[in-house]
Amino acid sequence: MASEPFRGQKRKREHHHHHSKGGTNPHVNVIQKLDGKITTQGGPQSKSTLQESHSKGGRINQREKAKSLQAVREQLPIWRSRKDIREALDQNDVLILSGETGSGKSTQVPQFLLESQWCKGQIAITQPRRVAAISLARRVAAEMGTTLGSSSPASRVGYSVRFDNSTSPAMRVKYLTEGMLLQELLRDPWLKNYSIVVVDEVHERSINVDLILGFLRRIVTGEAQGEGKREKRLKVVIMSATVDVESFVEFFQTGFRKIEEQQKQEAADEEEDNYSESSWSGISTSEDEKAPLQKDNSIPVNGNVTKALLRFKNKPRDKSDYITINGKVINLVPDRSKSQQKEPCLGQPNGQNEEYRTLDTKHVATCFIKGRQYPVQVFYMPEPTNDFLESSLTAVFQIHYGEPLPGDILVFLTGQDTVEALQKSVEDHATGMAPEMPKILVLPLFAALSPAQQAQVFLPAHGYTRKVILATNIAETSLTIPGIRYVIDTGKAKAKHFHNGLGLESLLVKTISQSSAIQRKGRAGREMPGKCWRLYTEQGYQEMEKTGQPEILRCDLSSALLVMKARGVDDVINFPLMNPPRRDGIENGLLHLLTLGALTERGVISSIGIQMSRLPLLPSLARVIVEGARNDGEYLLEIIDIVAALTVENLFLNPATEEKREEADTARAELTRRQGDLLTFLATVRSYAAENANRKAWTEKRYISHRGMQNVMNVRKQLRSLCQQQKLLPPSSSLKFHDYDEGPLNVSEDISTSILKCFLKGFHANTARLMPDGSYKTFVGNHAVAIHPSSVLFGKKVEALMFVQFVFTNKSYARGVSAVQLNWIGDALDGGEIA
DNA sequence: CCAGGATTT
Structure with missing residues (x-):
């Protein structure tokens, strides 16, 4: 075995949160299969306690159950802030709520807001994953003493995920996946069903979340134009685990500010037609420069060459971007400014929503809730390693020899290949252990594994045995494994990246972000105090990006652009996004949609495009x-x-x-x-x-x-x-x-x-x-x-x-x-x- | 001449 990497190591303590016994999830007792993935469910809301019954006795039971859960609710860190949260939304349209793991935000916030006077419609809470949407709905139904979704028309809590819709007429709280909310936006662009939309796990910055934030900002600020406006204001809650609240606040305030400036500008335009130059994302907008961007999309086929010459031009006021293909001019951003301007709509000063226009920071409130996690002690390498498999092997046995049972080990690796390689070397070394040592049970964990193999990870090892789970990123957010007390973090993960010019995506091993490292570390502190070995130096940690790159900057945009076009967003370049993608990525996506026939020459979605978008x-x-x-x-x-x-x-x-x-x-x-x-x-x-x-x-x-x-x-x-x-x-x-x-x-x-x-x-x-x-x-x-x-x-x-x-x-x-x-x-x- | 990080509609 290689020399011990942690001798003379630096020690450091991070995040000692207050913890009281009987926390949210002290034991995990149910294994649930869903979609081929195994998930655990927290103790109090175990499946058996939630078996819905239509009998009278069942209903009484529900109420008793809810009563007993009330005590647990009141122990949650967020409980004390319930009044503040309600008041924040009485006075503001948007609340950015940052709550650490274990704060209880995902279950409690909708219940707090339900009692608000202005909350007459439904509350939507989006989740990135199906299992989370379903298990949160189940938990909240139990806390509210109501059946879940479709089991009863009187149910007040439900969920909506693909292939599984559990909703009912009297429902007030609805958990849904991000994809489902985007789907609803197709039918109902103003989200009229909802009084509040709560967007959870925003820090993960999935492309769906970024799109949802854009649509919500357009509705809540009045940036969205067109018919069918809401009568009542929409309230928005953004919930994030990390502390980068600033960028979310800035994102929404920019929207409110933009509307105010637009209105001032309109007033000024009455006197003077202003054609001032402005530029977006570093692209020249000079009229004289005929082809500021030019690309030769030659596709030689059968000796014929189809030339797609791409030219962009930008007049700031009418945004008539176009592509020229074989001399044909095709608009990418149709000009609807003439027809769309004067429509009175949400947030405009002549409507009944005048309070929108008092533009100070009161539009956006913020709130921070402490979490509840056991402390996790962090160890760094004294020197960087160039072989994380060897270092992992050493660390596994250092823990096994030096740390007490019970306490299983979770190792974060990059992929199936590294998981299998380390499995082999750990098993080889384990055979040479002294017989009085606890046994080691190595369990691989990655998405391609069969559900039966994945389930192994959740079963307690029998006998005098320590489980060593070798996992990909699947264990970082998607699956929570009970019994983990020691985490080994290689600091690496595979990440997908789309390359525009080539139409090629890469899947390469990259250094993770600090927020990923914190998330991985946290996997050791869910049930008891834990320890985390980081197979990189403390300086290495400091040099990591604070957060990972949002998905929208790493993927093919054609899908997202079709989503926008199909939901009435013509001017996709000015669609509000927290991190606008590079201009060439948007061009590429639009060009792709055009060649598919999803857009017309005017840049408007075609009948084919509408069919595709459904x-x-x-x-x-x-x-x-x-x-x-x-x-x-x-x-x-x-x-x-x-x-x-x-x-x-x-x-x-x-x-x-x-x-x-x-x-x-x-x-x-x-x-x-x-x-x-x-x-x-x-x-x-x-x-x-x-x-x-x-x-x-x-x-x-x-x-x-x-x-x-x-x-x-x-x-x-x-x-x-x-x-x-x-x-x-x-x-x-x-x-x-x-x-x-x-x-x-x-x-x-x-x-x-x-x-x-x-x-x-x-x-x-x-x-x-x-x-x-x-x-x-x-x-x-x-x-x-x-x-x-x-x-x-x-x-x-x-x-x-x-x-x-x-x-x-x-x-x-x-x-x-x-x-x-x-x-x-x-x-x-x-x-x-x-x- | 030999291999797919994780989500979702």
Whole structure:
């Protein structure tokens, strides 16, 4: 074993919060399966205590339960602030509430506000994850002494997540996922159902949260224009775990300030038409400079060259950004300033909401709530390490020899490869331990693991044994593991990053942020005082970014832009975002939507775009569905099956041993199609659907995820239903193959070709051709690309490829690969996707 | 010539 890294180490104590016994979650007693993920639930709200009953006795029981929970509520740190929180929102539109772990904010804030005089509608609380939305709703229902959602029409608490809606008419408090609120925004742009929207876990800065904050700011400040305004004001609560309250305050105040300045400006404009120059994000706005940004999007196909010359121009007042393609001028930001201006709406001074206009800082209140966590002692390395696996190994045994039981160890690693490597080395070393030492049980934990394997982590080890859990980031926020007292933090994680010019995403190991490090450390202090070993120096910690980069700065923006366009945001460049993405990222996303036909030449969402936006899919995949609906939707059911499979990650499991891998290969052989992964998915979905006897055994034999296939069937059902609603599919009664239980497993060559041609409508930019040396080069940009080893086409040579994902890890890989013909790619472009 | 951090509609 390597030398001890922590000898002569620096010690430091952080965050000694007050703690009283009988905290929120002293023991965890229920394992709940949801969506293939195992989650724990806190003790007091265990499943058995929440079994709803419609009998009278059951209701009395509920009330008694709620009464006993009241005492627990009053112990929460946030309880003392309930009056302040209510008053803050009596006087302000926005409250930024920063509450540390264990403060009770996610369960209590909605209950406090329910009693506010102005709160007549529903309260929405958004969560980034499904499980959180459901378990919080369950907890709050118990505290309020009411049944949960759909179990009774009188229920006052419910939740809404995809595939699982538990709501009722009398409901006042609704927990929902961020994605669900964005979906509601499509139907109800002013969120009229709600008196308050509470946005929880904002510090995670998911792209959905950033979009939601933008939409909420537009509503609450009056930046949003158009018809259908609210009669009552919307209140907004932003809840964050970290201390960077400032940026959220600034974000909302900017909105209020902007409206005031706009109104002053309008008054001034009565006298003088002001054409002052302004610039956005460093882009020159000079009129003389004809092409401040110019890009050659040449796509050579069949000798023809489609030139997409991108030119931007900006007149600050009318924002008529446009692209020129083959001499055609196409607006990206349509000018609706003439038609939209004078509409009286929320927040404008001539309306009944005059108090909006008293512009001082009173629009935005802030509040800080102490958390309740056990103290965690932190150790740093005296010197940086260049081999975190070796350091982890040393640290595991240093803890095992030096720290008492009970107390399990959680190690944060980067991915499946590092988890498996460390598992092997820890197990090897453990065999050489003295027999009187406690045993070590090593448990891997990452998303691709089967639910049964994930469940191992939550079971107590029997005998004189210490659990060592080797996890990816999944254990940082998504899963909470009981019994952890020692955390080893490598300071690394894999992060995805989208590269605009290349249309390529990378998945690379990066140094984590300080807030991630704090979050990881906190995993040791949930049930008792703990210790955290950071496999980097204290200086290393100081040099980390304070927070991680928001997702919106790291991803393909076409999806987010379609979300905005479909919800009436034409001027996407001025949509309020806390961290506006680079201009070229927006251009790229808009251009992508344009080539998909989701936008018209004027930059307005097209009928195709509207259809796409109603599908819970990436724009490219949504476009494939819409394409499949043309020609009488002949192959749309097949396409839906494939798309459904594409949306589910880790469908085909990767067995740990070589032997099992071969077993999987032979079992899957009947599903494999030489045309590639897409048609292999089709055969898989149909074959699974046709299996009536034992679907679980069917998946196990083939090393296919059972949960994953169940998910595929859910998505398939949803896509079919959405397509029927939009008349992309005929109603089910006249549908020949409504369910493929009887459908053919194989499709003809002609049908395969038609299907792949539909996919080219969404993915013509993701194509590559075979080079003389046997490698593949993309059509767009001529970049080298290799077929991913998980593909059925791995190692095969075909004249051209189409792929669903282009990702850089060790090198550039194509995933979701199909064999196509060169001339199909030309056809896809001639078909007029630039409508 | 050999591999996918985590969410979500």
